[in-house]
Amino acid sequence: MYTAQIIVVVILFVIALLWLLRKYIGQSKDSNNCGNGDCGCK
Amino acid sequence: MARSIKVSLIGNPNTGKTSLFNRLTGLNQKVGNYPGITVEKKEGICKLDRGIKAHILDLPGTYSLNTTSLDESVVIETLLDRTSKDFPDVAVVVSDVENLKRNLLLFTQIKDLEIPTILVINMADRMKRKAISLDIKQLEEDLKTKVVLVSSRKNMGVEELKKAITDFKSLDIEPCVNASVIDPVYFERLRKAYPNQLLYKLWLVITQDVNFGKIDRNRDLTDLKTTSFEIKSEADLKRLQHKETVVRYQFINGLLKKALSIDTATAKDLRSRLDRILLHKIWGYLIFFTVLLVIFQAIYDWSGYPMDFIDESFASLSSWLSNKLPAGPIADLLSEGIIPGLGGIVIFIPQIAFLFLFISILEESGYMSRVVFLMDHLMKKFGLSGKSVVPLVSGTACAIPAVMATRNIEDWKERLITILVVPFTTCSARLPVYLIIVGLVIPEGSILGGLLSYQALTLMLLYLLGFATAILGAWVLNKILPINRKSFFVMEMPAYKLPILKNVLYTVLEKTKSFVFGAGKIIMAISVILWVLASYGLGEQYTNAEQIVTEKYESENLSEKDLNQKIASHKLEYSFIGYIGKGIEPVVAPLGYDWKIGIAIVSSFAAREVFVGTLATIYSVESDGEDELTIKNRMKEEVNPILGGPLFNFASGISLLLFYAFAMQCMSTLAIVKRETNSWKWPAIQFVAMTVIAYASALAAFQILK
Ligand SMILES: Nc1nc2c(ncn2[C@@H]2O[C@H](COP(=O)(O)OP(=O)(O)O)[C@@H](O)[C@H]2O)c(=O)[nH]1
Numbered sequence: 001m002y003t004a005q006i007i008v009v010v011i012l013f014v015i016a017l018l019w020l021l022r023k024y025i026g027q028s029k030d031s032n033n034c035g036n037g038d039c040g041c042k
Numbered sequence: 043m044a045r046s047i048k049v050s051l052i053g054n055p056n057t058g059k060t061s062l063f064n065r066l067t068g069l070n071q072k073v074g075n076y077p078g079i080t081v082e083k084k085e086g087i088c089k090l091d092r093g094i095k096a097h098i099l100d101l102p103g104t105y106s107l108n109t110t111s112l113d114e115s116v117v118i119e120t121l122l123d124r125t126s127k128d129f130p131d132v133a134v135v136v137s138d139v140e141n142l143k144r145n146l147l148l149f150t151q152i153k154d155l156e157i158p159t160i161l162v163i164n165m166a167d168r169m170k171r172k173a174i175s176l177d178i179k180q181l182e183e184d185l186k187t188k189v190v191l192v193s194s195r196k197n198m199g200v201e202e203l204k205k206a207i208t209d210f211k212s213l214d215i216e217p218c219v220n221a222s223v224i225d226p227v228y229f230e231r232l233r234k235a236y237p238n239q240l241l242y243k244l245w246l247v248i249t250q251d252v253n254f255g256k257i258d259r260n261r262d263l264t265d266l267k268t269t270s271f272e273i274k275s276e277a278d279l280k281r282l283q284h285k286e287t288v289v290r291y292q293f294i295n296g297l298l299k300k301a302l303s304i305d306t307a308t309a310k311d312l313r314s315r316l317d318r319i320l321l322h323k324i325w326g327y328l329i330f331f332t333v334l335l336v337i338f339q340a341i342y343d344w345s346g347y348p349m350d351f352i353d354e355s356f357a358s359l360s361s362w363l364s365n366k367l368p369a370g371p372i373a374d375l376l377s378e379g380i381i382p383g384l385g386g387i388v389i390f391i392p393q394i395a396f397l398f399l400f401i402s403i404l405e406e407s408g409y410m411s412r413v414v415f416l417m418d419h420l421m422k423k424f425g426l427s428g429k430s431v432v433p434l435v436s437g438t439a440c441a442i443p444a445v446m447a448t449r450n451i452e453d454w455k456e457r458l459i460t461i462l463v464v465p466f467t468t469c470s471a472r473l474p475v476y477l478i479i480v481g482l483v484i485p486e487g488s489i490l491g492g493l494l495s496y497q498a499l500t501l502m503l504l505y506l507l508g509f510a511t512a513i514l515g516a517w518v519l520n521k522i523l524p525i526n527r528k529s530f531f532v533m534e535m536p537a538y539k540l541p542i543l544k545n546v547l548y549t550v551l552e553k554t555k556s557f558v559f560g561a562g563k564i565i566m567a568i569s570v571i572l573w574v575l576a577s578y579g580l581g582e583q584y585t586n587a588e589q590i591v592t593e594k595y596e597s598e599n600l601s602e603k604d605l606n607q608k609i610a611s612h613k614l615e616y617s618f619i620g621y622i623g624k625g626i627e628p629v630v631a632p633l634g635y636d637w638k639i640g641i642a643i644v645s646s647f648a649a650r651e652v653f654v655g656t657l658a659t660i661y662s663v664e665s666d667g668e669d670e671l672t673i674k675n676r677m678k679e680e681v682n683p684i685l686g687g688p689l690f691n692f693a694s695g696i697s698l699l700l701f702y703a704f705a706m707q708c709m710s711t712l713a714i715v716k717r718e719t720n721s722w723k724w725p726a727i728q729f730v731a732m733t734v735i736a737y738a739s740a741l742a743a744f745q746i747l748k
């Protein structure tokens with residue numbers, strides 16, 4: 001049980017890390033659709 | 043049979059194109075009562091009768107087809123290239139009933155391109171108040187097309203417009219002004235040289251090269267320059283263009299004399315009376331400051347209770363979860379990592395909502411344009427034109443749309459300078475950091491008999507500091523990269539309007555949502571990473587923490603609770619994040635911060651608003667999870683490891699405020715600057731320069747005040 005939880009946590013950790021890396025360092029996709037006045041176009 | 047029609051909405055800025063676009067498509071694009079809001083094309087679909095679909099394109103505002111700036115060139119590029127996928131089947135020119143004369147100039151130019159064109163006269167709801175009456179029949183006859191009276195606000199005439207779009211095949215495509223009268227000989231020769239081309243289009247392509255060197259010419263016209271055709275000098279072309287404008291205005295004046303009448307006696311001139319006060323050299327600024335003060339005071343007064351409520355709810359949610367869930371890493375990750383982190387974002391919903399409430403009321407009412415006008419006077423003294431003001435003012439929401447709004451600026455250097463200084467404007471992501479720090483370190487109390495608190499005043503000073511730095515930065519940059527050609531800025535003064543509740547609420551909702559979700563996703567990821575790094579560690583100090591701490595405090599007879607607290611602190615210090623923090627500490631200690639703030643600053647480079655959430659996560663790991671402390675109280679209890687005393691005191695607080703005011707902590711803005719300047723050079727320079735300024739001023743502040 002405890003090891004299973006550790007595995008879940010480690011997976012989450014890796015996902016979070018990859019997501020952040022891709023978001024900021026990975027290819028910045030040409031966000032033509034990010035509206036004006038909208039901060040959410042990342 | 044399903045068909046689709048391509049429709050382009052074209053018109054002068056601020057005539058209500060986007061409002062009409064939203065009406066037609068049911069979408070919700072941002073409208074604003076000042077020019078320069080739409081700088082990119084937007085597409086949407088509108089269902090017409092008989093299963094026909096219209097693809098509606100909302101284009102940036104343009105005054106004429108003689109373009110000078112990048113956003114205007116989008117329009118002309120769309121209209122000149124018949125092979126482009128955006129080339130419209132029908133152009134809908136949107137005009138404003140109060141500015142028909144100026145609006146019709148663009149209409150006559152587009153009509154001469156022999157594209158089916160519908161004239162929409164928008165804001166029809168204002169006709170009665172302004173005592174304007176129109177002879178639509180006469181207009182249709184002289185303009186040789188369908189004219190539709192619309193009020194996109196009152197949803198009037200929209201159905202009629204849809205019908206006209208459906209029947210676009212029946213529209214007359216004959217020009218209504220004959221431009222060749224400006225130089226018949228030249229035009230005749232042009233026609234002979236290119237018998238298959240539209241004359242007016244030829245003329246536009248030729249003059250386009252004068253105004254805007256970078257425009258891509260249509261494929262079938264590329265040979266134009268290489269032929270032996272008589273080439274006029276630039277000055278001659280400019281002169282002819284001017285003549286063309288005069289001819290068009292003669293036609294328009296003649297037409298409006300017949301078709302338009304305004305009963306000036308009835309039209310009350312509230313607007314000019316208001317403008318006289320609001321744009322006054324002294325009163326104007328005083329009123330503006332008062333408005334700002336009221337806003338910041340209100341943000342403080344109104345959001346205190348909901349903020350405390352949210353803070354407490356998240357604290358109890360955490361402790362409830364850690365009691366209910368079976369103990370283990372997942373329960374801890376939730377109750378010590380993710381929930382406190384999210385709490386650090388959600389707590390700011392009330393303030394963000396109030397901030398956007400005020401911003402959108404100012405924009406909708408037309409007052410924001412007056413602010414732009416006031417700022418314009420200041421800007422001129424610092425070497426920038428008024429066109430830079432719109433981005434700077436709209437930067438109070440977010441630097442990203444502000445950087446995009448610089449596309450209005452014709453001169454490349456002026457545009458670059460504006461892009462470089464825009465991130466100094468206080469964006470909404472800084473507000474959470476300012477609020478929490480100001481609340482902690484600025485004493486309560488007020489001036490002006492309780493009307494204005496010190497805290498609200500500090501907040502206003504921070505906003506002014508942002509503007510002042512941006513303007514000063516522009517002045518310095520202007521010395522280094524002199525601007526050759528000042529952009530020509532015609533400030534459009536929109537009419538005052540009562541803000542529509544629906545528009546305002548919609549903006550507030552959208553902005554708040556994108557704040558919560560944008561920052562929420564980032565803090566989720568960051569809090570998972572932080573929690574893992576803070577809850578695990580290697581080495582003897584970490585694994586044997588219980589033993590080491592118990593031995594150390596053996597003689598002191600601590601209660602079990604205090605001892606557990608000491609153990610948790612010790613473990614945190616020797617966890618992975620502790621080691622990273624210790625690496626950062628020497629850099630931030632001179633600014634008055636401990637290593638935990640150092641970590642929060644580093645994670646703020648992803649987005650500023652995660653500062654508080656990051657601290658909340660670190661503090662939760664450190665406390666043993668049983669006591670329900672709110673974020674604010676946790677911050678209050680932190681002790682400076684070197685100097686003793688509260689960590690967040692006046693000196694370190696001011697130092698942090700200055701750091702956040704100046705530092706370029708926003709990856710998304712850097713990415714947009716890269717996109718808009720097409721190189722990594724400028725965002726890199728911006729990043730380094732702003733960080734250096736931030737560090738130096740924070741250092742100075744702490745060392746002087748401590
Ligand atoms: N009174 C009135 N105001 C309108 C109407 N349509 C748009 N507006 C207002 O005009 C301003 C500019 O609208 P917007 O759609 O952003 O114009 P755009 O710059 O052409 O896209 C906004 O404040 C709208 O609320 C209308 O039919 N009547």
Ligand SMILES: [Mg+2]
Binds near residue numbers: 059060061073079080
């Ligand atoms: Mg628009």
